[in-house]
Amino acid sequence: MVISTVLVEDHLLFAEGISCLLNYESDLDISTIICPAGSDLVTILKRKRVDLVLLDLNLGKLNGLDLISTIKELAPDARIIILTSYKDSKVVKQAFLGGADGFILKSSRLEELEEAIQTVMENNTFMGTGVQVSANPRRGVARNGHYQDSFSVKYRLTKREQEILTLITQAFSNKEIAQQLFISDQTVSVHRKNIMRKLGVSNTVSLVKAAQGLSIS
Secondary structure, three states, X not given: OOEEEEEXXXXXXXXXXXXXXXXXHOOOOEEEEEEOOHHHHHHHXXXXXXXXXXXXXXEOOEEHHHHHHHHHHHOOOOEEEEEEOOOOHHHHHHHHHHOOOEEEEOOOOHXXXXXXXXXXXOOOOEEOXXXXXXXXXXXXXXXXXXXXXXXXXXHHOOHHHHXXXXXXXXXXXXXXXXXXXXXXXXXXXXXXXXXXXXXXXXXXXXXXXXHHHOOOO
């Protein structure tokens, strides 16, 4: 049986390369279509049978981790392999907890991707070379101490920090935020400082602009 596969990847040159390798160079009987916009995945899943989804995580304004539940809802029998350059243990852990069946890095060889596909299609879990679930807080951090891109930054904001950042972008003061979240002004101040450190900004104007860039506001 042909493995009907959707590759969710917004870097088209990379996506076309993977698709060609899987369709024409792989020993697997596989048919791959490219979905460059995560928002189009819902349409594809509703229109055709999908056995496997190869899912990138950084999809512009979309977070690939958030798409896992959508895939599970619309195609409960489909297997999901995360294909990404991110190997942060927190990302790996959340992907598997969310329902991913495999996790492989973009630096892997075709043979390892084939092995991953075979493994998950046999209803087993696959973790690629270099992928770990052990804690390593320095992974994904640039040399200047700031996170490398919007996906990394947004992911490392805690749920509480994202709540506070949303309220900051709505021009609420620390006191007003504290009242809404039933926490102290001092706690809000600590969170604000942590958020600014993670986003690499030094004032509220820059903070709001950074939040808009992360699609948090």
